[in-house]
Amino acid sequence: MTISKKMFACTAQRKRTSRFRVIVLLLLVILIYLMMYSGYMKNRNMHVKIAVMNTEAKAEVMKTVEVTAVISVTAEVNAEKIPKQTFSFTSYSEALSSQADGESNVVFLAFADMGGFPMAMNFYLTSIQKYDIRNVLFVSSSEEFCSRFQAIQVACFVYMNESAHDKTSVYLSEDFINKMNIRTYMILEALQLGYHVIHSDVDVVFFRDPTERILDLCYFKDPQKVCDVAALWDFDAHNAGFLFIRKSNASISMYKKMKHTAKTTKIDDQMALNGAMNSMKELRITSLPVEEFQCGLKYFDNSHRQFVGDNPCTNCTVMHNNWIVSMEAKIYRFKEMHMWLYDQDEYYSSTQRRYLAYQNPTYFGNDSTTLAAERSSLVTALAIGLILNRTVILPKFVCAKKAQQCTILQHYLLKIFDQSFGSSYREHTFLLNELVPLTVRNSSRLTYALRNTTEAIPSSSEKIFRYNGSQELKQEMIEEWFGNVTSSVLEFASLYNVPLIVLKNATADEEFKGKCEKSFVKAKLHQF
Numbered sequence: 001m002t003i004s005k006k007m008f009a010c011t012a013q014r015k016r017t018s019r020f021r022v023i024v025l026l027l028l029v030i031l032i033y034l035m036m037y038s039g040y041m042k043n044r045n046m047h048v049k050i051a052v053m054n055t056e057a058k059a060e061v062m063k064t065v066e067v068t069a070v071i072s073v074t075a076e077v078n079a080e081k082i083p084k085q086t087f088s089f090t091s092y093s094e095a096l097s098s099q100a101d102g103e104s105n106v107v108f109l110a111f112a113d114m115g116g117f118p119m120a121m122n123f124y125l126t127s128i129q130k131y132d133i134r135n136v137l138f139v140s141s142s143e144e145f146c147s148r149f150q151a152i153q154v155a156c157f158v159y160m161n162e163s164a165h166d167k168t169s170v171y172l173s174e175d176f177i178n179k180m181n182i183r184t185y186m187i188l189e190a191l192q193l194g195y196h197v198i199h200s201d202v203d204v205v206f207f208r209d210p211t212e213r214i215l216d217l218c219y220f221k222d223p224q225k226v227c228d229v230a231a232l233w234d235f236d237a238h239n240a241g242f243l244f245i246r247k248s249n250a251s252i253s254m255y256k257k258m259k260h261t262a263k264t265t266k267i268d269d270q271m272a273l274n275g276a277m278n279s280m281k282e283l284r285i286t287s288l289p290v291e292e293f294q295c296g297l298k299y300f301d302n303s304h305r306q307f308v309g310d311n312p313c314t315n316c317t318v319m320h321n322n323w324i325v326s327m328e329a330k331i332y333r334f335k336e337m338h339m340w341l342y343d344q345d346e347y348y349s350s351t352q353r354r355y356l357a358y359q360n361p362t363y364f365g366n367d368s369t370t371l372a373a374e375r376s377s378l379v380t381a382l383a384i385g386l387i388l389n390r391t392v393i394l395p396k397f398v399c400a401k402k403a404q405q406c407t408i409l410q411h412y413l414l415k416i417f418d419q420s421f422g423s424s425y426r427e428h429t430f431l432l433n434e435l436v437p438l439t440v441r442n443s444s445r446l447t448y449a450l451r452n453t454t455e456a457i458p459s460s461s462e463k464i465f466r467y468n469g470s471q472e473l474k475q476e477m478i479e480e481w482f483g484n485v486t487s488s489v490l491e492f493a494s495l496y497n498v499p500l501i502v503l504k505n506a507t508a509d510e511e512f513k514g515k516c517e518k519s520f521v522k523a524k525l526h527q528f
């Protein structure tokens with residue numbers, strides 16, 4: 001108002017001194033500046049406000065999108081984007097009291113280290129999230145492991161040095177190096193803090209929430225008959241990888257014994273568990289019924305399960321994927337049974353990735369000839385896959401004189417094979433998996449055949465390409481024949497007898513042949 005008055009005065013009386021005029025002009029400039037500035041500020045404020053609202057909305061959307069996407073399939077999260085304070089506990093007892101069931105005091109404990117992260121994530125997806133089990137605490141010796149779980153809002157506790165218990169630090173002594181002992185320590189501590197524990201390894205799948213069944217089998221509500229321990233029966237011993245331990249004086253004594261064994265010997269926790277069980281008369285033990293709680297030997301080997309759909313287990317409650325060596329082999333077994341839900345790097349869900357499938361339909365009279373033909377077919381498939389940038393979908397293999405169908409696990413050490421070809425193949429039942437997009441599963445079923453100049457065409461539905469001679473087949477030929485195929489799956493009936501494929505790039509060719517040479521190591525039973 002004052003400024004306007006002065007402005008009016010200024011325009012009305014022109015005969016003022018120049019000094020005064022300068023002042024008025026100055027004020028005018030200030031006024032205009034202020035008006036512009038305030039307008040500008042207003043706009044700017046609005047911009048900022050809108051921007052903030054947008055970011056908040058986006059952040060909210062991102063959060064839900066990320067969390068749902070992550071939880072349903074993929075768990076590769078950008079940890080920075082999600083607040084870290086969720087489920088970060090300052091002590092083990094705080095973690096337990098946060099996670100244990102408030103009514104029953106039962107808590108699921110699952111331990112794994114960073115090497116077991118994909119397996120742990122799969123356990124979470126197949127068994128915990130699927131049945132909406134809330135009273136779970138993941139325990140790890142790795143910070144990174146826990147921060148990845150915390151990033152998807154799953155409770156995880158780093159059980160280590162700093163966990164403010166047992167400061168005299170058995171955890172730093174040499175026997176601590178055997179990380180499996182942590183399972184013993186964390187269970188004992190949970191029991192001492194007053195919780196009942198269902199301990200599960202992460203290479204386990206649930207077919208339903210096992211809690212109620214376990215508590216029934218343990219007579220949890222009957223003080224006369226109640227058990228101290230209920231463990232999965234592992235063919236010839238109780239399994240330290242899946243068991244219920246009721247908080248009781250006897251079970252605490254048992255775990256104290258096991259801790260002593262862990263600290264003073266190199267005996268593993270399963271032997272320590274069975275030793276302690278056998279030596280304690282007062283301990284009431286339930287062996288979980290083997291039809292419902294199965295070890296890997298019973299579920300896979302004895303019940304002839306290799307591929308999804310084999311002999312569905314209607315009575316199963318829990319299955320422990322043990323009795324096989326190596327993480328690679330365990331993961332492969334889960335994948336063939338469609339018990340692998342961890343879609344790391346769009347393992348299943350990619351719509352861009354292309355595949356190559358072929359079969360091993362023939363038994364050549366004896367095992368060694370058959371295996372040789374199947375090995376050369378696999379090398380051919382891997383070479384064509386490399387040339388065309390297609391991922392090989394493994395066929396069924398033929399094994400044993402009875403000409404049974406089996407997986408690659410019966411023939412080759414997968415741990416070694418994966419070192420060269422881990423990212424170049426998929427399990428046989430991949431195209432039956434509902435996690436794979438329909439566009440891929442429903443891709444053209446036209447099958448191709450590679451034959452020499454005289455071989456008969458095996459079936460009329462095949463499109464045949466004939467090669468001359470039998471010395472070698474050049475990359476250029478493969479590219480010419482199949483480079484223009486656009487369907488997601490390039491399918492061959494079989495790849496027997498195809499000559500050696502030679503890559504254009506001599507270095508790459510050398511490299512590929514080197515990989516093939518070292519990748520096929522004959523597997524012993526259970527991949528030992």
Ligand SMILES: *[C@@H]1O[C@H](CO)[C@@H](O)[C@H](O)[C@H]1NC(C)=O
Pocket residue numbers: 160161171172176
């Ligand atoms: C315990 O912490 C110390 C120092 O923080 C570290 O050097 C050591 O590796 C840790 N021990 C274990 C078993 O992680």
Ligand SMILES: *[C@@H]1O[C@H](CO)[C@@H](O)[C@H](O)[C@H]1NC(C)=O
Pocket residue numbers: 249
């Ligand atoms: C368990 O042990 C505690 C302390 O040693 C004792 O007070 C309690 O009576 C025991 N409980 C049973 C059921 O034996």
Ligand SMILES: *[C@@H]1O[C@H](CO)[C@@H](O)[C@H](O)[C@H]1NC(C)=O
Pocket residue numbers: 291314315
């Ligand atoms: C599965 O459970 C049903 C019903 O309880 C039972 O009749 C059947 O014998 C069980 N099958 C096996 C293999 O135990």
Ligand SMILES: *[C@@H]1O[C@H](CO)[C@@H](O)[C@H](O)[C@H]1NC(C)=O
Pocket residue numbers: 350352353354389
């Ligand atoms: C090969 O396929 C993968 C998976 O779809 C894709 O990410 C990659 O870009 C492809 N490479 C080339 C050279 O086309």
Ligand SMILES: *[C@@H]1O[C@H](CO)[C@@H](O)[C@H](O)[C@H]1NC(C)=O
Pocket residue numbers: 364365366368369
């Ligand atoms: C398997 O069959 C092939 C040819 O059919 C023969 O050369 C080879 O000796 C046989 N091997 C065994 C172990 O019988």
Ligand SMILES: *[C@@H]1O[C@H](CO)[C@@H](O)[C@H](O)[C@H]1NC(C)=O
Pocket residue numbers: 438442
């Ligand atoms: C995919 O194929 C199946 C079986 O051939 C068919 O029933 C289904 O309709 C197809 N789905 C799409 C989306 O093409």
Ligand SMILES: *[C@@H]1O[C@H](CO)[C@@H](O)[C@H](O)[C@H]1NC(C)=O
Pocket residue numbers: 452453454455469470497
């Ligand atoms: C074609 O392959 C068959 C079976 O492998 C073989 O018996 C035949 O000799 C081959 N023909 C030529 C021309 O290489």
Ligand SMILES: *[C@@H]1O[C@H](CO)[C@@H](O)[C@H](O)[C@H]1NC(C)=O
Pocket residue numbers: 466467468477
């Ligand atoms: C095979 O030989 C014939 C005649 O020499 C030639 O026309 C044809 O292109 C050759 N095919 C291949 C795949 O080399």
Ligand SMILES: *[C@@H]1O[C@H](CO)[C@@H](O)[C@H](O)[C@H]1NC(C)=O
Pocket residue numbers: 480481482484485486
């Ligand atoms: C790709 O090219 C081959 C030979 O060059 C031809 O026979 C085939 O029909 C072509 N396939 C498609 C899908 O176009």
Ligand SMILES: *[C@@H]1O[C@H](CO)[C@@H](O)[C@H](O)[C@H]1NC(C)=O
Pocket residue numbers: 505506507508511
């Ligand atoms: C040939 O293959 C090697 C090994 O895979 C690779 O490093 C090199 O870049 C390739 N050369 C050409 C010209 O593509």
